[in-house]
Every structure is written in structure tokens, then in C-alpha cells.
Amino acid sequence: MSAYHRLADIQADLAAGKTTCVALAEGYLSRIKARPELNAFLEVFEEELLQQAAAQDARRAEGQPLGRLHGLIIGLKDNIAYQGHRFSASSKILEGFESLFSATVTERLLAEDALIIGRLNCDEFAMGSSNENSAYGPVRHPLDTERVPGGSSGGSAAAVAANLCHAALGTDTGGSIRQPASLCGIYGLKPTYGRISRHGLIAYGSSFDQAGPMTRSLEDCALLLEVMAGPDQFDATAARKPVPAYSDYQPASGTMRFAVYEEVLQGGLEPELEAAFKAKIEALKEAGHTVDFVKFPYLDLLVPVYYLLATAEASSNLSRYTGVLYGKRSPEATDLRTTYTLSRSQGFGEEVKRRIMLGTFVLSEGYYDAFYGKAQKVRRVVRDETRKLLESHDAILSPTSPVAAFKLGEKSNDPIQLYLADIFTVQANIVGMPAITVPFANNSAGLPYGLQLMCGPWQEEKLFSLTAAIE
Amino acid sequence: MQIDKETVRKLAHLARLEFDENSAETMVNDMNRMLDFVAKLDAIDVSQVEPLIYMNEDVNVWRKDEVINTITHEEALKNAPKKDTDFFRVPKVIEK
Numbered sequence: 001m002s003a004y005h006r007l008a009d010i011q012a013d014l015a016a017g018k019t020t021c022v023a024l025a026e027g028y029l030s031r032i033k034a035r036p037e038l039n040a041f042l043e044v045f046e047e048e049l050l051q052q053a054a055a056q057d058a059r060r061a062e063g064q065p066l067g068r069l070h071g072l073i074i075g076l077k078d079n080i081a082y083q084g085h086r087f088s089a090s091s092k093i094l095e096g097f098e099s100l101f102s103a104t105v106t107e108r109l110l111a112e113d114a115l116i117i118g119r120l121n122c123d124e125f126a127m128g129s130s131n132e133n134s135a136y137g138p139v140r141h142p143l144d145t146e147r148v149p150g151g152s153s154g155g156s157a158a159a160v161a162a163n164l165c166h167a168a169l170g171t172d173t174g175g176s177i178r179q180p181a182s183l184c185g186i187y188g189l190k191p192t193y194g195r196i197s198r199h200g201l202i203a204y205g206s207s208f209d210q211a212g213p214m215t216r217s218l219e220d221c222a223l224l225l226e227v228m229a230g231p232d233q234f235d236a237t238a239a240r241k242p243v244p245a246y247s248d249y250q251p252a253s254g255t256m257r258f259a260v261y262e263e264v265l266q267g268g269l270e271p272e273l274e275a276a277f278k279a280k281i282e283a284l285k286e287a288g289h290t291v292d293f294v295k296f297p298y299l300d301l302l303v304p305v306y307y308l309l310a311t312a313e314a315s316s317n318l319s320r321y322t323g324v325l326y327g328k329r330s331p332e333a334t335d336l337r338t339t340y341t342l343s344r345s346q347g348f349g350e351e352v353k354r355r356i357m358l359g360t361f362v363l364s365e366g367y368y369d370a371f372y373g374k375a376q377k378v379r380r381v382v383r384d385e386t387r388k389l390l391e392s393h394d395a396i397l398s399p400t401s402p403v404a405a406f407k408l409g410e411k412s413n414d415p416i417q418l419y420l421a422d423i424f425t426v427q428a429n430i431v432g433m434p435a436i437t438v439p440f441a442n443n444s445a446g447l448p449y450g451l452q453l454m455c456g457p458w459q460e461e462k463l464f465s466l467t468a469a470i471e
Numbered sequence: 472m473q474i475d476k477e478t479v480r481k482l483a484h485l486a487r488l489e490f491d492e493n494s495a496e497t498m499v500n501d502m503n504r505m506l507d508f509v510a511k512l513d514a515i516d517v518s519q520v521e522p523l524i525y526m527n528e529d530v531n532v533w534r535k536d537e538v539i540n541t542i543t544h545e546e547a548l549k550n551a552p553k554k555d556t557d558f559f560r561v562p563k564v565i566e567k
Contacts, residue, residue: 097550100542193526207526233534237527304509315486322487324561326550336564340487353488357479357498358505360486367472374512376522381515383523415501416508432526457528 003163005216007223010071010166014060021053021060021071021115028073028117032164039139040149040159042078043086044118049073052115067113069227074109075165077156078119079126080211081200082106089202090134091124093321093347095328103200104235105169105211105228112227117165121155124349125318126176126204128152129421132412133351140408142184143446147405150180150421156214157184167215167224171201173208174306175400175425178437181214182400182450185439187221188214190425192457193432194239195225197232203317205310208429218438218471222246222464244461251468252394257290259393263299268423270403273449276441277399280451284470291397294389298382303419305382306426308362308375314352315359321347354415383431390433390456395466398424400437400450424452434460438471474502 004010013019029046056070076082079089080103087099102110109116123133131139131154139154141147142162149158153170157180160168170177172190181188189212196211203209213224226246232238260281269277281291323329323343330342348356362371389396401421411417428435434457437450451471455463479498483490490498544557553560 100546100549194528236529236532239527240529240532298515300511301515304511307505308509308512319487323552325559327552329552333562335562339562341489344487345489348488354498354501354505356486356488357482358502360482361474361478361502364482364485370472371509373522374517375509376524377517377520378512378515380520380523381517416504419508 004166007069007072007166007220014071021056022050024071024073025049025053025115025117028163028165031162035142035162035164037140037145038142038158038162038164039137040121040155040162040164041075042088042090042119042121042136042155045085045116049115049117056113056115067111068223069109069112069114072114073117073166074114075117075120075156075159075168076106077122077153077168077170079122079171079202079204080106080169081202082116082119086119087202088119088135089125090122090136091347091349091352092135093327093343097327101200103211104197104232104238106200108228109169120153120159120168123152123154123176124352125202125314126152126171126173127314127351127355129175129179129418130406130408130412131155131180132408133349135349138408141405144405147407147447148183150183150401150405152176152180153214154180157181157186157188160184160186160214160216167213167220169211170214171204171209171211172425172429173205173310174429175422177212177214178425178435178450178452179401179421182437182439182452183405183448185442185448185450186214186216187218187436187438188212189221189225189436189460189463190428190434191225191229191460192239192434193429194237195434195458195460196228197230197235197238199232199234199238205313206317207313208306208310210429218464218467219247221436222249225460241458246460246464249461249464249468252462252465253469255288255290256394256466256469257292257392258284258395258397259292259294259389260397261296261299262293263296264398264424265293268402269399272443273399273402273404273441276449277451280440281397287470289470292393296385296389298378298385299423301378302382302426302430303423305375305378305430306422307358307419308371309379311355311359312363312372313359315356315363318348318352318356323347351415379430382427386427386431386433387456394455394462396454398452400424400452404443404445404447404449428454433457434463436463436467438467440471472506474499474506
């Protein structure tokens with residue numbers, strides 16, 4: 001079976017009788033079994049998938065109407081709820097936990113006949129950029145198993161790249177969809193804050209988190225966004241704005257104006273990436289587009305602002321894990337205090353504890369204004385300046401990650417080195433704007449590089465049109 | 472600002488976490504490195520800027536206050552680490 005890139009091709013073959021959902025499902029399941037070393041899935045819903053695939057094949061045979069995502073075999077990052085299924089955020093503290101309800105995004109996929117194949121590994125509570133922070137072991141890069149797939153949606157990216165499922169959902173708090181998508185050579189979208197409901201996502205940084213699609217084509221990315229976007233009675237931060245027909249996008253015509261930060265080309269990229277990015281810029285200019293090199297004096301501040309605010313939100317969000325109502329309770333707990341402290345200390349991994357501690361510090365009496373309050377003010381400056389820049393430019397262009405996939409262990413002993421992997425992605429989360437990564441080059445070892453385009457708020461349509469025009 | 476072991480001990484208490492001697496030492500180092508890293512914010516004067524707190528643009532999003540039974544008693548207890556027929560069980564909180 002050839003590897004499909006577009007759902008439309010799968011659906012055409014289904015309609016023509018060239019394949020069936022069961023055959024598709026068996027293909028993905030056998031490829032998952034052939035690549036256990038990737039550790040991309042925490043759980044595969046094998047029997048359930050085969051039953052649902054057979055049911056869908058039967059409905060097609062009877063001529064019944066099928067949803068827009070029929071034939072789509074999709075995986076969910078393990079921080080997106082699916083009713084009646086285990087749910088862990090790759091953390092020991094949620095060992096054995098089973099979700100009582102489905103996330104709104106999960107409901108919307110199912111309502112359009114998507115078939116869910118399993119739970120995908122990720123960094124614990126979505127905290128990480130290499131997928132080395134999972135309590136269930138690291139995910140490995142499909143093209144080189146000595147390397148990381150990126151994170152935190154590393155299982156999602158690796159699974160889609162290795163064709164273990166056709167698409168996946170990820171979540172993106174500081175780059176957790178786009179950075180692994182870039183490292184694995186697939187498409188990944190972080191929508192505008194509020195475009196997609198967060199109901200049923202395990203919260204990390206609530207003013208940053210967005211779910212989004214990770215796909216093998218731009219078309220599928222747009223279609224999945226269209227299906228998932230829109231208001232939700234369970235999430236007041238999900239915007240009331242109407243959902244455009246994203247999947248109807250056309251490649252933008254005419255010439256466009258892109259902004260590139262000067263600093264990006266001042267030694268921050270690995271040499272092969274710098275060459276590829278410069279070549280891309282030249283190609284855009286030759287096609288008649290304008291590329292302006294602009295100064296963005298806040299670039300250095302982005303990752304610090306992100307870590308101050310996201311860890312503060314995390315320390316608050318993760319206070320719910322106490323070993324009392326659900327999740328793991330320490331067997332050594334003898335009173336209420338040790339129920340909390342031992343359950344949490346034994347249940348959380350190192351990086352999660354580090355972030356809870358930093359977040360607790362920046363919110364604590366005497367330091368709140370100097371750290372948390374200040375970061376919120378810088379957040380406004382960064383948002384306003386980004387808006388200004390996007391008034392005069394169609395999009396901000398950068399590599400998605402400053403490096404290709406790196407080796408396991410290469411950065412894991414230095415948290416700050418790892419945090420800097422997010423340097424180009426965090427801005428979209430800080431300002432709440434949409435950004436996409438598209439594969440655009442490979443290095444000499446064949447590892448992919450992603451190109452990131454970021455547009456103004458609610459401009460996902462434009463993002464798809466621009467991407468289609470320049471990729 | 473320098474974090475020392477005493478600060479880590481206080482913060483750990485606030486966060487309901489515990490660290491042994493070794494990991495407390497590591498945490499002191501890690502937190503100090505992170506504070507050095509975020510000290511880049513000292514370079515910008517934002518004394519006249521209002522903090523950005525809410526990212527959503529909609530204000531006062533209303534919906535009908537309808538009573539919906541979203542989960543049953545049994546479901547609510549389903550994931551409890553310890554329970555009896557009706558209640559979550561925790562170790563004794565108040566000594567007699």
C-alpha cells in the first residue's frame with residue numbers, strides 16, 4: 001500500500017472500492033507493530049479500531065452518509081480526553097486513570113467519523129521539547145532512532161511521520177505541536193488562542209494552550225481545524241467567531257510581504273539550516289515577494305517570559321493532583337500532609353517538579369510583582385509589537401526550530417539549552433496568534449527542517465493560503 | 472536574587488513537594504540558573520505598561536444555567552485511589 005498524504009485520496013480510494021477502512025486499519029496496526037522501538041503509542045485501541053472500521057465499511061456498503069473525516073485514522077496525544085479510555089499525560093501520577101468524558105475536539109472528530117487508533121506518548125504534562133520527559137520512556141525519531149522526535153507532542157509527530165496513523169492531534173503551549181512536527185517533517189498548526197475549545201485537555205499553561213492538527217498535508221491540516229474550531233459551552237475562552245471554510249483555501253495570488261527577524265540570521269541557526277533558510281528567502285524574492293529584515297528587540301525576552309508565565313500557570317493547574325480524588329496515592333501516605341507530598345513527589349517527574357517549583361516561586365509573596373507581574377507586562381509589549389509588525393507584513397517567517405532533530409541525551413542534562421529549542425515557536429503562544437510549520441528542506445543526513453509562518457489573530461485562512469503559495 | 476536550600480524548602484512546602492538532600496541541592500542550582508536566565512527581563516522598562524492577563528477577546532460569555540447531570544456518583548468515585556460505597560477515603564485528618 002502506498003503512503004497516503006491527503007485524506008481526500010484515502011476517501012477517493014474508499015469510494016472506488018480500492019481499499020476499506022479495515023484494510024487501512026490493519027495497515028497502520030501492522031506498521032505500529034513493526035516499529036516498537038519508536039515508543040510512539042502508549043496504547044493502541046486495536047480491537048475497538050477494527051470494529052469501528054468494519055462498522056464504517058458496512059455503512060459505506062449500505063450507501064449511508066458518512067462524515068467529513070470518514071476513513072481518517074487518527075491518534076490522540078495523551079493529554080486529550082477520550083471517554084472510557086485511559087488518560088495519563090505520560091505521568092505516573094495519573095496511572096490507571098480513565099477519562100469520564102471526551103474532550104470537545106475528540107467529540108468533534110468522532111462526530112465526523114474519524115477513527116481513533118490510540119493514545120500517543122508525549123512529555124509528561126506536555127512539558128518538554130524532546131519527549132525525553134515521559135514517564136513511559138522517550139519517543140525515538142523515525143528516521144534515526146538515536147535522535148529525539150521533538151516534543152512535547154513527540155509521539156504524535158513520530159507516528160504521523162512513520163505512517164503509524166494518518167494524522168494526530170497535539171497540543172501546543174510553547175511550540176509543542178510545531179517543533180516536533182518540524183523535526184519529523186510533517187505539518188503542524190497552532191491555532192489562534194480561543195479558536196479551538198480546550199475542554200478536555202489536561203491543562204498546562206491555560207493562557208497558552210491550544211490543541212491542533214499534525215498532518216501529512218496542508219489540506220488535512222485545514223480540514224481538521226475546520227472540524228474542531230468554534231464555540232463550546234464548556235469553554236468560555238473558545239471564541240464565538242464564526243468558523244470559515246478553512247478547507248476551501250486557495251493559494252494566495254500576487255506578491256506578499258514577509259518579515260524575517262535580523263537576529264535569526266546572526267548565528268543562531270545550524271549552518272545547513274541557515275543555508276536552506278537563506279535559499280528559501282532568495283526563492284521568495286525571485287518569485288516577486290518582498291522579504292524585509294526587521295529588528296525585533298524582544299526576541300531574547302520571549303523564552304524567559306514564556307517560562308515565567310507558563311510555569312506559574314502550571315504550578316496552579318497541577319495543584320489538583322493530590323492523591324485524594326483520583327490518580328496515584330503514595331502507599332506510604334499516613335496522614336493528609338503525606339498524602340499530598342508523597343503522592344506528588346513520587347508521581348511527578350523531575351521536569352514537572354522543576355516547573356512547579358519555579359512557578360510557585362514567581363507567584364509567591366514578595367516576588368510576584370518582580371517576576372510574574374513583570375512578565376505579564378512584557379507579554380503586552382510583545383503582543384502589541386507583534387501586531388504592529390503584522391499590520392505591515394502578511395506573515396513572520398522563520399525556521400520552526402534552530403536545529404534539526406538532536407540526539408537523545410544531548411540536551412536533557414541542561415534545561416536551559418532545551419528551553420531554547422522553543423525560541424522561534426513561543427512567540428505565537430505569548431501573543432495568542434496562529435502559526436504553522438511546513439517541511440521545507442532536509443539536511444545532509446536527511447533530517448527535516450520546518451519553516452514557520454505566523455499571521456495575525458484569526459488569520460488561519462490567510463496562513464493556509466500563504467503556505468500553499470510558497471511551499 | 473539567589474535561591475538557597477531554605478527557599479527551596481519553603482517553596483516545596485507551598486507546592487506540597489518533598490526533596491531529599493541531594494535533589495534539594497540540584498533544585499537550588501537549577502532554579503538559580505533559571506533565575507539568571509529570566510533576568511534578561513531586567514533590560515526592559517515596563518513600569519508604565521498594564522499587565523496582559525486575559526488572552527481571550529470575548530467578555531461576559533453567557534450561557535443558560537441549566538442543570539445537567541454530567542457524571543453519576545459511581546463515575547465520580549471510579550478513579551479514586553481509595554473509596555468505600557459512597558465516599559472518597561483519606562487517612563485520618565483530625566486526631567481524637
